[in-house]
Amino acid sequence: MYFFKQQTIKTSEEIMKKTLSLLISAGIICAAVTPVMADEQIELLKQQIEQLKQDYEKRIQALEKGLLAAQQAAKKNEQILVNVQEQAEEAELASDDNQQTIAKNSFNPEISLILDGRYASYQNNLDNYQLPGFSLGDEAGLVPEGFSIGESELSISANIDQLFYGKATIAFAEDDEGTSAEVEEAYGQTSALFDGLTIKMGRFFSSMGYLNEQHAHVWDFADAPLVYRALFGDQYRDDGVQISYIAPTELFMQVGTELFSGSSFPASGTHNGVGSWTAFARIGGDINSENSWQVGLGHWKASNVDDRKSENLNNSTTIYNGDSEINTINLVYKWTPNARTDNLKLQFEYFERDEDGDIALDDFLSGNSSSYHGEQKGWYAQAVYQMNKQWRTGLRYDHLSSHTKGSNYLVLDDAGLESYGYKPERYSAMLEWLPSEFSRIRLQYNNDQSYKDSDNQLFLQYTFSMGAHGAHSY
Amino acid sequence: MNTKKILFIFIFLILIVIHTAEAVAKINIFACEPEWAELSKELGGSLVSTFSATNVGQDPHYIQARPSLIAKIRKADLLVCTGAGLETGWLPVLLRKSGNSKVQPGQKGFFMATDTVKLLDKPTVLDRSMGDIHAAGNPHIQLDPRRMRIVAKKLSQRLQQIDPEHSKEYAENLANFKTRWDQAIKRWKEEIRDIQGKNIIVQHNSWVYLQQWLKLNKVAELEPKPGVPPGSSHLSALLKRVKKSPVDLIIYSSYQDPKAATWLSEKTGIKAVAIPSTVNENESLFQWMDHVIQLIKDNSK
Secondary structure (H helix, E strand, O other): OHHHHHHHHHHHHHHHHHHHHHHHHHHHHHHHHHHHHHHHHHHHHHHHHHHHHHHHHHHHHHHHHHHHHHHHHHHHHHHHHHHHHHHHHHHHHEOOHHHHHHHHHOOOOEEEEEEEEEEEEEOOOHHHOOOOOOOOOHHHOOOOOEEEEOOEEEEEEEEOOOOEEEEEEEEEEEEOOEEEEEEEEEEEEEOOOEOOEEEEEEEEEOOOOOOOOOOHHHOOOOOOOHHHHHHHOOOOEEEEEEEEEEOOOOOEEEEEEEEEOOOOOOOOOOOOOOOEEEEEEEEEEEOOOOEEEEEEEEEEEEEEEEEEEEEOOOOOEEEEEEEEEEEEEEEEEEEOOOOOOOEEEEEEEEEEEEEEEEEEEOOHHHOOEEEEEEEEEEEEEEEEEEEEOOEEEEEEEEEEEEEEEEOOHHHHHHOOOOOOOOOOEEEEEEEEEEEEOOEEEEEEEEEEEOOOOOEEEEEEEEEEEEEOOOOOOO | OHHHHHHHHHHHHHHHHHHHHHHHOOEEEEEOOHHHHHHHHHHHHHHEEEEEOOOOOOOOOOOOOOHHHHHHHHOOOEEEEOOOOOOOOOHHHHHHHHOOHHHOOOOOOEEEHHHOEOOOOOOOOOOHHHOOOOOOOOOOHHHOHHHHHHHHHHHHHHHHHHOHHHHHHHHHHHHHHHHHHHHHHHHHHHHOHHHOOOEEEEOOOOOHHHHHHHOOEEEEEOOOOOOOOOOHHHHHHHHHHHHHOOOOEEEEEOOOOOHHHHHHHHHHOOOEEEEOOOOOOOOOHHHHHHHHHHHHHHHOO
């Protein structure tokens, strides 16, 4: 057993020696060879690493590029999405152009019908009505007592083309001879001729006076001011042409002139050229956004009034030949407070007429004639307060005076042109109910002292408007 | 010799005056309502001078055709209005009296905002017994920022047509405005989250576009019919209805009579709020919209 042990020890020692010697020799060999091998490998490794690095850098760059591209693409997509959203929204909310034109055409031409009627009550006999110092025109009478329809007006208006606008108003009126249709207004006017310049032609209400230009149904009272009744037979219109110009200024400044045939009251007769003419000027502006004003001046002249007829109290006709001249001034002031529905309108107009000529009763051949020089003056002032959208109330005062000279005072007296110092006056009050913009019920009371017997008058009037929504002038 | 000299100097002076006038000439814009004046300012910048015919305290349905407005239209190069019948009571008179060919209907200088967008509330039956209805649809589009953007785009195009020399500037102004407006819309969308779906009563039917945008439910109107003032019978019927179904807010325009709204508010305890239908003086479109949203938010809690 021991021997074996010895033996194994021996052999293990031998093995150890052998391996040791082997290791040493290998070490020597290694020591000689290894330095060469290591250098090459490191170089190789380095190269490999470098290559790897470059590879990775390339890959990272590529990735980065890809990412950027992806991001850009995403952004682009987002932008496209936004654009698409915007387009979709526009498609949903923007109008298409075809619809527009149809909508615009639907009101061409504008048609409107005004229905007007009233109940009138007078204390005095209507036949006794007169205005001392003034001979009245055809339409200057009072409205009939009891129920009557006033003028029903049919208006058609439209832009005719790029240059002209046209409007015609046909009035249906009731008189002694029955129902008649009358061309109240029929005119064309330029809308785009030259900056600020407008030419109007046809039959129209003169712009010389403030109220004169407006249709009777937009007046604030059921009847015309006395001065309008006395001088114009309620309202002055004729056939002719109007040229007006608005200056390019901050302040509203308008000047204009009208040339008329001179055939309608207070002018008369047929004339080859211009029978009567006017000149007018207006200035207006704002004090602030709540207060505004306008001042107007007007002049009217007819040099050759030929056989102007007016009825007088003696059931005969007064005939006038001569010239006639009117000067006028008007003031309008409006107060329209912000954020409220009430407003106030003050209005004043003054007229004076000078006439030089001859008058005759019925016929110049009859011998009942006289020279005539008349100075007639008149004015009215009114205030209208709109309490809210549906209620308005107003007061008006009228005043006239005249001074007459002539060769035959008996003829002047018969013609009603001699006033003997009497000055006609009238006090009016009205209350309006406006259920909407298209209907109006008006109650009006007048204390009328047109002549010496003072008259109490009461009107209940309705005015309805159908069709196109009318726009209101200042 | 002397007169010739004077004449020469005179002509020279006139030429200078005309030249300097040309140099400072701006595009004159007549806006019917303040919001369009403000939008024109955004899009025109220093190239335009704007005037608004109305202010926040005035009801644009009822405006006096004042002489001063005729004078302003007389000098206008561009008319920017709402259209759709809103100004029908006064604008046609002004236009006809102005004698200004540039701004007549159909011309380049005639721009109606409602022509550019789709309108709500187009009546199927046109009858005046239904009140003061607008045949073309509801004209009160200014309270919808999305429609405002469309109007801005079209208005900018129009400015470029009228003043092609500066079309680049107008395009830049538009881009600038759109960026800021879109950002604001984003912000407003966040802000209005908690007011969506609220039930409101309005005085006049002038809030439909705001309702659509804010997703508000209009339960009733204080006016029995458009343009007809609220009467007592209509209001008491309304009171009964409100007691049955809950309402969060009563809205009326700052130019309207607050009587009816405050009456209903007192009876029900629902808050009534006057909302400016348009920009105030020296207020931008952004500030105004912020203000409108803030008012609704604060009062419908």
